[in-house]
Amino acid sequence: MKTRSWIAVFAAAFIVFAGLALLLPRIGRGTVANVYRENERIWSVDLSKVEEPFEVTFDDGEGHVNIVEVEPGRIRVREANCPDGVCVKTGWISRGVTPIVCMPAKLVIRIDSGGDTEGFDAVTGGAG
C-alpha cells in the first residue's frame, strides 16, 4: 500500500481505539457502591439498578455487625452494634464524596464510580 494509505489506516485505528478507551470505562457502570472490610472489597451493588429496597447484614465474626440498607440510588448503615454509632449517624449516601465508615468494624461503604461528586475534592467536618 502507499504511505498515504497506511497513515489513513493508522489514523482510523487510532480514532477507534482512543474512542473505545475513553468510552468503555463508562459503559454499563451505573452508580456502584462498594463495601470494604479492612480495605478489601467484599460486596458491591449498582444503586442505579436497584428497584426494591433491601438489607444486607455484614458480620465479621468477631462481634462487629452492621446492617446495611439499600434503596434505589442510595445506601446507608441502618443499624450497627459499634459503641459510637457514627456509621449510622452518617445516614444515606448517594454520591461519591463522603464514605460511610465504621471504625471498630473496619467497614467502609464508598460510591466509587458513577456517583456525582459535584467536583468536590474532599469534605471537612462531620466526623470525629
Place this chain on the structure above:
Amino acid sequence: MAATALVLAAVLLGAGCTDAPAVKRVFAMDTYMSLKVYDGNGLSEAGAYIERLDGLLSATDEESEISALMNSKGAPVKVSEETFDLLSRALELSETLGDSFELTLRPVSKAWGFTTGKYRIPADEELSGLLELVDDGRVELDETEKTVTLPEGMMLDLGAVAKGYAADGAAKILKEHGTKAGLLDLGSSTILAFGSKPDGSKWKIALRNSTSAESFVGTIELDEGAVSTSGGYERCFYGEDGETYWHIIDPETGRPARTGVSSVTVVTESALYGDALSTALFVMGPDEAELLWRERGDFEYLMILEDGRLLISAGLDGIFAPHGSFEQAEKDVIR
C-alpha cells in the same frame, strides 16, 4: 512511518489516562484516611510514615511511646525523634494558645466517657480533683537526651494534633519523592492540599455541619493549604437533663466548652497549627477568636454558631461559598 504512527497512537491513548490520581487508604489514628496524589510518587512511604506515627502516638495502644509515658510514674522516658518533635511543637502551641488548649485533658475526657463510649456526667468534686492533673506546662522535655517527663498521674493525649502533624510530614515525604500535587484527607477533621490539580482548577473542599453525610453547608476553594474543622456534634451524647455534652472540653472548667459555637473551620499553612487552632478557637468562643486572629495574622477561620449565624474572617470570606439553606444564614465578616 507506520511504526511512528503506532507509537504516536499509543502515546496519545496513554496520555488520557495519567490525569487520574493514585489513592492510598489507611486506617490510622482512629480514623479512615485517603491520600490522593496526582502524577506523583512516595505514596507507600507516606502511608508507612503515618502508620509509624500512629504506633508511636496512640493513647490506646499499650505499645506506644505515649502509653510508655503514661506508665512511667514520673520518670523520664526516651522517645523517638518524631514524638519529641511533635511534643515540642504541641507544647509551644499550647503556650501560645493559653487556657483554651491543653494536651493533658485525658483524665477529664475519660471521666466523661469520651474515651470509652460509656458516657456519664461527672460530679463537680470529681472534676475539680481531675483538673489538678491538667497542666501541660508541667511536662518536661530534655532537648539533649530526647527524653520526656510526665508527672505521675497525668495523661497525655495528642489526638487533637497528631493528624495535623502526620499530614504535614506526609506531604513533605510526597514532595521529596517528586509528587507535584496531592490531597491528604486524614478523616475530614484534617485536610491538606498542595500543588495544582492537572486541570489547573482549585481544590474544592465541601463543609459539613453535622454527622449527616451529604448535608453540605458550603464550599472552600483553595490553591493550597490545610483545612481543619472541630465540631461539637462530632462526638457527643445527650444527658438526662436534655443537654448535649460534647468532647471539646474547656480546660478551665473540665466541662464541654459552651461558647455558642457549633463548629470551627480553620485554613492555614500547617495542618498541625490548623488542628490546634480549630480546637482552641472552639473553646475560646467568637470574641477571643477574633482577637487571636488579629494578633496572629497567620490563619483564616469561620465559625458556625449555634444560633445559625456564620462568622467568617475576611480572607476566608473571599473563597467560601454557602450552600442550600446556609445561603440565607446571617453572616458577619471579621475584618
